[in-house]
Amino acid sequence: MLHLWLGYPNRTEMLAAYFVMYAVAAFQNADVLLLPGVWRTYRSVQASILGTVDADAIPTVVSCTQEEGLRALVSFAQELLPLAYQQKPGHPTDLQRLVLTRPNHFLPWRELAPSRQHVTGPGGPFHPDTVNKPGAFPSMLIFRGLFFESPKILQKATTCYYPSQQHWDAFVASQPEGIPTTETQQDKYFNIRCYGQPSYQRREGMKVVPKYFEHENRWASLLEQHHGEPIPIQTVYWWIQGKHRPGVQSGKRKRGQKLVKCPLFGPLTAYLLAADLSYTGKVAKPTTAEVAEMIRIIQRGSWKALLALGQITDDASAEETGVALKRVYDAVWDGLRTDEARMHVGYDPIVLEHLLCKFSRTSGVRAA
Known part of the structure; x- marks a missing residue:
């Protein structure tokens, strides 16, 4: 009756509840819900139904080879390229529909978000x-x-x-x-x-x-x-946080x-x-290596994407991360195909970091 009148519980809440019930029944101990791995999986299941995966909920597991990962990311960029032109496809994919609901949160083309x-x-x-x-x-x-x-x-x-x-x-x-x-x-x-x-x-x-x-x-x-x-x-990155750049x-x-x-x-x-x-000219435009170092320091969505795409390992050094990001940068550059498309989305190392972050954030929809 509650479900019919109030829409509660909805599909997301019911699936989340089933997950908890199954986990407790399988292990015969409610303490299993306190394990970090179970909590992370619960969040991933719930978020994938909502279409709002949090990058922190994604397991940091290498799930494909380097070549497979590059193809997956290039396909992601190509699927969302039409949205850079503010085009609403006649028959949008699930991923395109998700991005259109909240472009500030999901659109990979950083400077084109509202x-x-x-x-x-x-x-x-x-x-x-x-x-x-x-x-x-x-x-x-x-x-x-x-x-x-x-x-x-x-x-x-x-x-x-x-x-x-x-x-x-x-x-x-x-x-x-x-x-x-x-x-x-x-x-x-x-x-x-x-x-x-x-x-x-x-x-x-x-x-x-x-x-x-x-x-x-x-x-x-x-x-x-x-x-x-x-x-x-x-220098600016550390200054904003009230710190001197390490090594000075x-x-x-x-x-x-x-x-x-x-x-x-x-x-x-x-x-x-x-x-x-950096887009105002007050800060120098970063190189791929500099953005790679930022990704390695912060270790959020873009770092998790590089892991999931098979480009790095958990203990990747600064040099290894830089090499990986350059490889990814070149693959997406080629995948965008034309100079007009690259210029329109403002493709540079900063946009690539943003693209990787959104790849992580939309993983639930892409996996569905």
Whole structure:
């Protein structure tokens, strides 16, 4: 009766329940549910039905040869290439349908997803006409730390450029919710699941924004230290996290140069912002080897994809990861076939990392 009237339990909930019941019955001990492998498998089963696999739920098992893995990734890229042209296929595949439901989360063409298109467009903080204006860098922090795939961006309620703290305050005051105090109101500003696993700290976003504006002068100082030249991506990656780049000798650091972490920026979001900045010219465009090192340090979706595609092993060195990523880069380059297609999707090492991440994220649908 509940199922007929309220749609509860639905297919996902029923299958998840059957999985738990079967596991307990098979082992005759409920403690089996505490094992990490069982929990990871449960999440994969549940997520595959929902079509929202979290990269962390994917077992890190090499499941194919190098050549098979390359063919699988190239096929994935080719299947989703039509969506780069904002085309809705007449008879979309399951994978295409999934990506169209949530392009910010699933589309492999990084710079063509709605959130990035919005903030790189006219008036956005990453637009060439805005990038050097006051408030641009704090606005970039707001975007990557708080507003990516958020309701306010999706609804185009803001350009996400705030010249000052006062402009941010005015924006908040202009919204129907005013200053959000409840979780429901906060979720209308911040998407706590924008990068997969929920980050409940994002609900504290209103307290964090003033700290982002405090980073404006620090960012200006970093740019000055590099005399207007693009900053190496790894330098910016560690700087965002309030750390010096490993390997830099303390004697070479300027006296009194204290770094401060940008709140809510961990390894993944620090890389994403550094990559965003490379498209503004403030950060040097990374090589394949540099992106491979980022993948190896962060070990999230793109790392798991390289494992599942048979390109690396769990203990791959920096050099081995770099060789693997270059091999994958060349295969996808050839798979895109034309210079027009490569240029349209902005194919580069950063886009390849994004492609690998989305390959992991959609594994449940591809395996169905």
